[in-house]
Amino acid sequence: MKKYLWRTPSMANQNGRSLKEVIKCTAIYDVFSVVQKVGDGTFGSVHLATRKGSMKVVAIKSMKKKLMKISDAARLREVHSLLHLSEHDNIVNIFDLYIDQSFCLHIVMEFLEFNLFQLINSRRDKPFSYNSVRDIMSQIFKGIGHIHANGFFHRDMKPENILVSPIENSDVYKVKIADFGLAREINSSPPYTEYVSTRWYRAPELLLRDSYYSCPVDIYAAGCMAFEIATLQPIFPGMDDLDQLYKICEILGSPDDESQKMGFGGGGTWKQAEKLTKDLGIILPKSAPLNLRELFSPPWNGAFASMLTELLQWNPDARPSAQACLELDFFVAKEEKVQKPRKEKETKANQVGKVGETQVSLPTFSLQNIFTKVTLPYVEDKTGKRSSTLYQKFHKGITGFKRTFQKANKSKKSTKMSQTISTPMYRPPSPFFPILPQIRPSTPLNLKLRNYMLSTAEYNATNKSMPMFMETSQTEGPNQLRDKENTQFRRKSTNASTPSYFTSSARNSILSYFDAETSSPTTLNDRSATLRSSKFSGLSNDSSRSTAQTYSVLLEPSDCEKTLLWKKSSLKGDSNAQVTKRSLKNFKGEEADEEKNDSHQHLDSEKPSIFSSDILEHDFPDFCVTSLADTLGVPGLTLKSDSHVTSETIS
Numbered sequence: 138m139k140k141y142l143w144r145t146p147s148m149a150n151q152n153g154r155s156l157k158e159v160i161k162c163t164a165i166y167d168v169f170s171v172v173q174k175v176g177d178g179t180f181g182s183v184h185l186a187t188r189k190g191s192m193k194v195v196a197i198k199s200m201k202k203k204l205m206k207i208s209d210a211a212r213l214r215e216v217h218s219l220l221h222l223s224e225h226d227n228i229v230n231i232f233d234l235y236i237d238q239s240f241c242l243h244i245v246m247e248f249l250e251f252n253l254f255q256l257i258n259s260r261r262d263k264p265f266s267y268n269s270v271r272d273i274m275s276q277i278f279k280g281i282g283h284i285h286a287n288g289f290f291h292r293d294m295k296p297e298n299i300l301v302s303p304i305e306n307s308d309v310y311k312v313k314i315a316d317f318g319l320a321r322e323i324n325s326s327p328p329y330t331e332y333v334s335t336r337w338y339r340a341p342e343l344l345l346r347d348s349y350y351s352c353p354v355d356i357y358a359a360g361c362m363a364f365e366i367a368t369l370q371p372i373f374p375g376m377d378d379l380d381q382l383y384k385i386c387e388i389l390g391s392p393d394d395e396s397q398k399m400g401f402g403g404g405g406t407w408k409q410a411e412k413l414t415k416d417l418g419i420i421l422p423k424s425a426p427l428n429l430r431e432l433f434s435p436p437w438n439g440a441f442a443s444m445l446t447e448l449l450q451w452n453p454d455a456r457p458s459a460q461a462c463l464e465l466d467f468f469v470a471k472e473e474k475v476q477k478p479r480k481e482k483e484t485k486a487n488q489v490g491k492v493g494e495t496q497v498s499l500p501t502f503s504l505q506n507i508f509t510k511v512t513l514p515y516v517e518d519k520t521g522k523r524s525s526t527l528y529q530k531f532h533k534g535i536t537g538f539k540r541t542f543q544k545a546n547k548s549k550k551s552t553k554m555s556q557t558i559s560t561p562m563y564r565p566p567s568p569f570f571p572i573l574p575q576i577r578p579s580t581p582l583n584l585k586l587r588n589y590m591l592s593t594a595e596y597n598a599t600n601k602s603m604p605m606f607m608e609t610s611q612t613e614g615p616n617q618l619r620d621k622e623n624t625q626f627r628r629k630s631t632n633a634s635t636p637s638y639f640t641s642s643a644r645n646s647i648l649s650y651f652d653a654e655t656s657s658p659t660t661l662n663d664r665s666a667t668l669r670s671s672k673f674s675g676l677s678n679d680s681s682r683s684t685a686q687t688y689s690v691l692l693e694p695s696d697c698e699k700t701l702l703w704k705k706s707s708l709k710g711d712s713n714a715q716v717t718k719r720s721l722k723n724f725k726g727e728e729a730d731e732e733k734n735d736s737h738q739h740l741d742s743e744k745p746s747i748f749s750s751d752i753l754e755h756d757f758p759d760f761c762v763t764s765l766a767d768t769l770g771v772p773g774l775t776l777k778s779d780s781h782v783t784s785e786t787i788s
């Protein structure tokens with residue numbers, strides 16, 4: 138087996154890992170026996186495998202994008218950063234790199250059984266103990282600290298990228314940070330692409346498209362994760378970027394002085410926000426901060442809530458470094474004794490009363506969601522036992538809430554309380570209210586298609602010569618692919634007087650189109666399966682771009698005999714796209730009948746012409762195609778084409 142040097146000693150930093158080689162093989166299966174697939178992300182699929190002739194278990198991440206040449210391996214962001222980080226207990230260890238004859242790169246790593254998202258999901262009825270949260274978070278901060286100390290920042294911290302391995306039936310876990318596909322060197326020169334990190338964990342500076350950001354984005358994401366580990370639900374589950382900002386304002390308060398003075402312990406002020414929002418043409422809602430300490434019940438309302446307040450600062454400079462985080466009370470204080478629950482009546486009356494008071498001072502917001510999000514998991518039930526899930530409360534008829542709510546109101550009005558909670562100030566969540574939302578946003582890169590569609594709509598609606606999102610110059614090369622995808626639709630400074638959000642009906646239609654997608658009833662697992670099983674192999678461009686164009690993408694489900702032919706014909710610039718479905722029988726239960734005899738029909742004809750030639754005439758990188766498959770709501774699809782045009786050719 139021939140070995141190629143893929144990093145010269147001079148490229149290694151002082152602490153970097155030892156010189157590695159990229160090993161050439163005909164197929165990875167020649168070297169490893171694959172046991173099963175354990176993960177599938179936007180850029181790679183991960184398999185559990187054993188090395189042939191040995192029982193050693195490894196994880197193999199096979200990159201979806203093929204390399205142009207072997208030396209490109211070292212330039213892959215993921216490989217580059219992993220190699221320049223010295224080994225650490227809380228960073229996933231990389232063993233080898235293989236390249237097969239089709240120039241597919243395989244990263245062989247240590248294997249960990251779960252990711253943190255799976256772990257959280259499996260704990261619906263059994264929240265982590267205080268000490269367990271502390272242990273997990275301290276390992277995360279140690280890992281982040283190591284990444285930052287080595288001159289990198291991760292940019293995609295989220296539960297899916299934190300690998301965990303339980304230690305012998307205990308509540309203790311080995312925690313390691315993985316997926317360095319977005320990692321950047323701290324001393325590389327900004328501006329950086331603003332579209333990084335997954336929405337729910339995306340720091341305000343990223344949401345507001347500040348391209349000069351750094352390590353604090355990881356600290357903020359860790360704050361979001363800390364909340365999620367403790368409460369088993371995300372703190373800011375935004376449906377889109379605007380909703381994300383709105384949700385942040387609801388809890389942290391708006392980042393201006395005036396709003397912050399209205400409350401205590403929020404996200405603090407951040408002057409830069411004013412400029413960034415102005416540049417974006419949006420206005421943040423005015424909202425007072427909530428005091429997280431008041432919203433949690435013991436013991437979470439102490440050092441834990443204070444830590445969250447520190448981490449979730451609007452101003453990136455105000456967030457502590459990873460090292461400083463480890464010195465916060467939450468980590469250094471002696472084992473926090475779980476305080477005896479206060480008497481039930483007193484506790485709940487206080488909590489609800491306080492929330493109620495805050496509500497009064499906040500005319501612009503209903504706090505119903507916040508209340509349920511923040512306090513539910515740890516409010517004691519009737520017996521004083523900590524109740525772990527919303528479901529338990531519903532099974533018990535949410536008596537605790539009813540009573541306390543009535544109490545809180547009684548003090549204000551001496552009217553007879555109704556037996557049900559009917560006030561607009563606090564509505565109990567529906568019994569179907571999920572602990573974890575049905576949909577988790579995938580990589581924000583999937584938003585690119587939507588943004589482009591929005592820009593097209595904006596362009597069409599205003600009939601101006603410049604769309605809201607424009608291509609910007611990019612550095613070519615495989616390693617820049619992700620950045621390229623990100624920056625391609627980076628917003629160019631637009632005329633300040635151009636209304637930006639929600640100005641055209643087309644924009645709204647597109648937003649609702651995607652919102653509908655987001656609120657689709659598919660379960661999380663179905664949904665991620667859909668996202669993750671879509672794979673791009675090519676896109677055919679049957680004729681010259683300058684004249685009539687026909688693009689066809691054949692979508693073939695990998696695991697069943699269902700086929701969707703998606704065809705775009707655009708003979709004129711503004712022609713509607715023809716989207717054709719074929720053989721949709723058994724495709725989706727509810728669609729089978731409807732589609733049975735219809736081999737050619739418009740898909741989503743009521744929707745805006747999202748498949749308009751405008752999109753296709755532009756570069757159409759692979760993830761967009763994946764996104765389309767996803768948008769079409771087709772589970773288990775593999776995207777294939779009958780042409781040999783590769784994603785490189787296209788993008």
Ligand SMILES: Nc1ncnc2c1ncn2[C@@H]1O[C@H](COP(=O)(O)OP(=O)(O)OP(=O)(O)O)[C@@H](O)[C@H]1O
Binds near residue numbers: 175180196247300
């Ligand atoms: N070393 C490992 N051991 C076990 N599972 C792993 C390992 N590395 C990754 N996985 C699983 O595979 C999933 C996808 O891996 P990864 O996040 O690296 O792919 P990606 O293509 O970069 O994803 P993303 O869409 O987040 O960019 C992870 O969420 C995790 O569950």
